[in-house]
Amino acid sequence: xxxxxxGNLRRGPWLEEEDEILTxxxxxxxxxxxxxxxxxxxxxxxxxxxxxxxxxxxxxNLKHGEITQEEEDIILDLHKQWGSKWSxxxxxxxxxxxxxxxxxxxxxxxxxxxxxxxxxxxxxxSSTKQDFAIPTRDRSLDYIGIESxxxxxxGIFGIPSSETPDQMSNMxxxxxxxxxxxxxxxxxxxxxxxxxxxxxxxMGTYTYPCxxxxxSSSHEESKSHGVWDLWNPIWEMS
DNA sequence: AATAGAGCCAACCGCCACTAA
DNA sequence: GTTAGTGGCGGTTGGCTCTAT
Numbered sequence: 001x002x003x004x005x006x007g008n009l010r011r012g013p014w015l016e017e018e019d020e021i022l023t024x025x026x027x028x029x030x031x032x033x034x035x036x037x038x039x040x041x042x043x044x045x046x047x048x049x050x051x052x053x054x055x056x057x058x059x060x061n062l063k064h065g066e067i068t069q070e071e072e073d074i075i076l077d078l079h080k081q082w083g084s085k086w087s088x089x090x091x092x093x094x095x096x097x098x099x100x101x102x103x104x105x106x107x108x109x110x111x112x113x114x115x116x117x118x119x120x121x122x123x124x125x126s127s128t129k130q131d132f133a134i135p136t137r138d139r140s141l142d143y144i145g146i147e148s149x150x151x152x153x154x155g156i157f158g159i160p161s162s163e164t165p166d167q168m169s170n171m172x173x174x175x176x177x178x179x180x181x182x183x184x185x186x187x188x189x190x191x192x193x194x195x196x197x198x199x200x201x202x203m204g205t206y207t208y209p210c211x212x213x214x215x216s217s218s219h220e221e222s223k224s225h226g227v228w229d230l231w232n233p234i235w236e237m238s
Numbered sequence: 239a240a241t242a243g244a245g246c247c248a249a250c251c252g253c254c255a256c257t258a259a
Numbered sequence: 260g261t262t263a264g265t266g267g268c269g270g271t272t273g274g275c276t277c278t279a280t
Contacts, residue, residue, distance in 0.1 A: 011249080011250075012248095012249075012250095012273095012274095013248070013249080013274090014248090014249090032266090033265085033266095034265080034266070035264080035265070035266095047265080047266085048250085048251095048265090048266080048267095049249075049250080051266075051267085052248090052249065052250080053248090053249085055267095056248075056249085057248080084269065084270090085268090085269090086268080086269065087267075087268060087269085098267095098268075098269085099247085099248075099249085099269095100247085102269075102270085103246070103247050103248085104246095104247095106246090106247095107245065107246055107247080108246095
């Protein structure tokens with residue numbers, strides 16, 4: 001593997017002078033071969049660092065101002081669809097970088113959504129929070145709630161809904177098909193009257209094709225039984 | 239005025255995928 | 260098929276700024 005740290009590289013914030021050099025060298029050589037470009041520039045920066053600085057700050061046509069309401073709506077919408085695929089989302093927002101969107105999400109939107117959810121839960125406690133209070137994997141009686149945020153990142157049972165089938169498999173291994181959790185979940189399912197394929201609250205409608213086969217051993221089986229869909233609720237704004 | 243805590247954002251890190259030799 | 264090099268991505272961190280006490 002390449003030795004990416006020569007030990008003689010500068011780190012930390014970029015100086016104006018460095019920006020100028022980088023801009024000039026990228027102008028001359030183009031946005032490629034970052035390692036070679038970094039060496040040729042004489043900058044004591046890694047190629048990776050140069051690329052990042054260029055992509056996130058120096059690149060022409062970047063917008064540096066505040067995220068507009070329209071942009072925010074797009075971010076919310078796309079995050080709902082794709083989760084934290086920041087680069088993918090950034091492609092839909094010309095002039096914005098993945099890093100910028102990611103930071104904006106974390107510092108503004110996440111909080112906003114959490115606040116909305118709290119309001120929601122407060123307003124619909126009987127139909128959501130209580131009914132979805134179930135044991136978790138490793139904190140047997142902790143409350144988890146449905147937690148299907150707009151972001152789609154939080155699944156139920158405290159597992160992010162972005163969890164992959166592989167991770168689910170690990171979880172099944174952890175829980176075991178006949179684990180106490182499994183049986184408690186089953187008990188809970190049968191005892192709750194709230195469960196249905198569609199759950200509505202003030203934030204929208206969550207659709208769960210089914211709720212079964214939590215202990216499915218294969219991914220395909222899980223998928224075919226709708227378990228995968230369980231972890232990735234289809235969010236339909238009502 | 240001083241200080242602690244919170245928020246924000248630029249930059250870094252580690253992993254993964256792709257490609258060329 | 261294997262290995263090394265490179266770029267791209269998402270998560271995390273460090274430090275600066277702002278705000279509250």
